[in-house]
Amino acid sequence: MVAAGAVTPIGLRSIDTAFSHRAAAAAMREAPLVDGSGEPITMCFLPTLDPLVTGAQRAALLAERALGEALEKLGPAARGLRMQMTVCLDEHLGQRPPGGEAPAQRLGAELAARVEAHAPELAVKVSTRGAAAAGFALPELCDALGRGAIDAALLGGVHTDYDPARIAALDAAGRIFGPDNLDSLIPGECAAFVVLMRPEVARRAQLRDLGQIVGVATAHERARPDNDESAFQAAGLTAALRSALAPLSERGLRAGWMLTDLTFETFRHFELQAASxxxxxxxxxxxxxxxxxxxxxxxxxxxxxxxxxxxxxxxxRGFAPHPCAVSLAGSDGGERAVVVVAAPG
Structure with missing residues (x-):
């Protein structure tokens, strides 16, 4: 990794977000959106965005900010590089309305246009596999980098629940956090992009090594938010953890830091407990x-x-709790992904 960009409710750039996360900053507030009973919901959102902009249009604004930061950090090095970008989106953005175009395709086209000035030879792919999408996209990007087919890979993800239709769907499924519903999630929104390069390309571009992808693995779980399958089986997540961490184990190393996408929905906690x-x-x-x-x-x-x-x-910046970190995420469809990243050196 040589560059990153992020925009979240606790930071408008990746460094702001990282330090705020380290300080355990929270962003819950009353949102100008209501549940099925007409009551305002608790949500984490960016108050700096127009409150009237929702859904895919809002996701595009989030993505442009995070992507812009990552490209800005590349500087002049971005020009002339053969680049490939994968943008990960939530599942519902891939649904095509009758007689229309899927929001995901429009968003991908907008981001491609945004990057064209920096990288005219950019190939853009869109994945609508939810939280685990990046884990499924990484092997292809890493393979293209390893073969020398591209010089740099952009991996990004965008999410927003700031959408009346999305809130209605979560509310109908009983998944929105409230005093009487603790087994739930707090709606949110954020976007992040990272730039990956081979070491020799990064050196030529005079870019600092910020971390190395050590292992990637994906799997599927039977337990989902819409069924009653036992989360304690955790067979898929267990297999993914073992596979992704194998390269570390072979070098006599272990991981001491885990970043998850867990909300307050208990089935995912049970799953992680069993796999751990x-x-x-x-x-x-x-x-x-x-x-x-x-x-x-x-x-x-x-x-x-x-x-x-x-x-x-x-x-x-030297505040990582351990030099080997595990990123773990799971989609509503049962997909699970584990990515292991190590500090430089």
Missing amino acids: VRTQHLFCDPQQVESPAQRIGHLGAAAIPLHLAIASEAFA
């Missing part, structure tokens, strides 16, 4: 587990890119 017990030998002290979504709102498809942005800032 089975993979204890792959972890070490301080075994610090952090779940930003519990303070800055649901992360959605931005989860893994945001984790990587936070880790890169922490590595660069």
